[in-house]
Amino acid sequence: MTSKEEELKKFVEERKKKMEEEMVKDSTMSSREVDYVRELYRASQKFIDIEKGRDIYQTMKEIWNAEPLYEVDEKMYHRGGYRQSTRKKEFVQAGREVAQRRGIPSYNRAVGLPVGQRMLEPMPVGKWGIIIEQDDSHHMNNAAIQQLNDDIKRTVIMNLDLAHRMLQVRVGKEVTPETLNLYMETLQHTMGAGAVAQEHMNEVNPYLVKDAWAKIITGSDEIMDGLEPEFYIHIDELFHPDRAAALKKAIGDSIWAVLRVPTLAVRMSDGEEAGRWAAMQNTMAFISAYQLSGEHVISDLAYAFKHARVIHMGDKMWSSRARGRNEIGGIPDGFIADFMQCERDMPMIPYVEYIQQEGDKGARRMMGRLAEGISMAAILDNTLWLGFYMSGGIGFSNTVATSALSGGANEDVLGEFSSLASKYLRGKPIATNWDILKILINMIVTYVIETYEKFPTLAELHWGGAHKTSIMGTVASGVGGMLTGSSTMGLWAGNYAIAYAMKEGWLRTGWAGQEIQDHLGLPYLCSYRPEEGNLTELHGLNYPFHSYSAGHGNQRASANYGAMLGRGSAWVLSPVVKVAFADPHLAFDFRRPRYAIGRAGLKEFAPDGERTAILPACDILDRGILKEIDKEFPI
């Protein structure tokens, strides 16, 4: 046969095969569709008992003190208004006292709409057994959320290799363990604004800056051995041995200093201040420890610490959002996933292999870490960036973030999925192919959708479309990332879940076309031209077509963090940032963010940056309110 005949025969065979496939596809589709066009209401009742066995059933029962599957709230409008909430009653009392003392009205429930016509439900935080009120998770009421913001903003990481080389080559100084220890001791003093180079300087009360310190990050055991133990972050002790080894290998012999600027400083100014404070104080520590002088070296040192060898947690933003560096809007998504420390003690094995080894329980444990971690991203994106920085502090975005904190929806759905995955995947990762992944994503998304339909109490807890969008995107992108190890596939799954699956199922998404960034996100996913797209880990709120609406930050973090767990890596974007936030001296608990936030709701969290040392010992109401005695003094 000639090659032309062969080609023709091949072509005819392919056509035939394709037609057969199409016919099978068509008939399968029709039979399936017809099969389900029936009244299923009665059949569905048979599955009620199974629903009652789910974790979410118990959680909803505890929250609402009512049957979670029941669609009617008989006590609606009859719950006593704001008086059903202890916190609101306290607010009313406090508002009254403030008004009387200052002579200007304050918080007053007599104005506006009566709150509490529906149930003001309590809020269980994660799986920590902590129950707080919704108001307690408002960023202004929650010291842990404030500290989360502060601890990120006040962190600056500087590489010391260039500085050390400069000292050795240009100034002829030796850098030894002794000099490094002296430098670090000096740095702890200068970070708290202690003077070293001049003898007549204003200094800061150490009580105010007790949260200012610096630590070395290095992958070299030899360098760590030469340092005093308080001067470096102990990677081996803080991470699972496999993770520690991977991180140390990645960091290598480089020496990095992570500098914590006092909380009070970034509260007084902004994140941009952190870079300046850290660079200035680090340079002063070098000057003092190495007895330096002369423009040629000091200006180069300052340049290295301010620009050349410095990692800021966030980039600058464009003018309409105008913030300096180290503010939330500029943090790359990959860094947010590196701030999360929830997986620190877990072995560094790809998710599907891990669940093959550990089974159902292991699968749920790993998914639990994902749910814990992304709650922090929800707070950063919804509560702080959109709710506070961008909107001005209203409470709505907070409630969206709390959907990631509370209710156990993430855990329940991800847990169920983990059980299935451990049973059926058999340790084989899913190919990074949409045609394969879409089947699993459709399965998980419809499962989430049905969970809301089955549990009207959950739909009431997550009462806005933004809340449900948030959960939908988080679950889909987390699962997509964990199964494939690819953050791009994870985000694809998340964008698809909201822009298509949720939208067409319910004909609604979130607040005001909230799926817009999911529609745009899809083409942007695989485009690497900077104005069109980028590596998923380099996306962020400071990125074209992001930051429109609440509920997407945790989705992106879920894709990145999930992909890291999926491929069995020790970090997402930067091993240095990952290690920097393992620092046990930080007040916020980056390993258990929901625990810290829950404890703050109970007023059990002690933040940094308090001004008690310089305040008068007086009644809380006297502070900041103009008193009669002040008015009488002539100017």
Add this chain to the structure above:
Amino acid sequence: MAEKSEYVPNVYPGKDEISERRRRLWDKNRSLLKYRNIAEDDITELLSHRSVRSAYVSVHPPLEEIIEPYDPIKHIVVPTAGARAGDRIRFIQFSDSFHKPPIAPFGRARLYLARFRGVDTVVYSGRELLEMRERDLEKATKTLLETEIFNPALDALKGITVHGHSLRLDEDGLMFDARRRYIYDRETGQVVYIKDQMGNVLDNPIPLGPPMPEDEVKKLCITYSWDTQPYKARTELFEVMTRAAKLRVMGGFNPESINEKM
């Protein structure tokens, strides 16, 4: 020359009842079932934009009286009655329950854009804003309140203070309303509006009919639901959606890369 075939819009994919209902609502050539009659004066009261039978306020003279520069588009587009008269742009806002609603926000948007002219609409998660010239709006409102897409228990006029679509229903099976604009009259079995859409108390309550019975609710529900029309079984719809997602990723910036095999 080949004969041109007439374009038939493929309104929505799928062979199930929900898909069919969506196709029907969004196809302007198919009529909506009428369920009730509401007087025009009552509609004016509910909207609360003008007093009953008062003249329409205009923001510009009638189009016939305005001498405008030539614009070819104005010759193509026939102005609506409200635009011709120079009416103000006014709004109506509906909220649709999460629990088996006869229509939901994106359903409204697609219906508004298919069936009405001169509209501006915004989709939220629980509500839908519709803005039109005043007299056009009143006419559209009649359609929106009298037909199958309005269940007095699960859809509500909420011009302000809209939240509550996702809450459980109250003891009478009504969607939550923080302003209590409507109540269930147990004597007449009707849902009665005691306030207009902005929450101002009405002089005379306006009944909008009884809540639809459960069978009807399930039949008219536009969203998929696990116990009636499960979403996960919608093969064709999922085929369309997953393909659309893929085409957007692969061809969003490179439309030329799309081919039949994708």
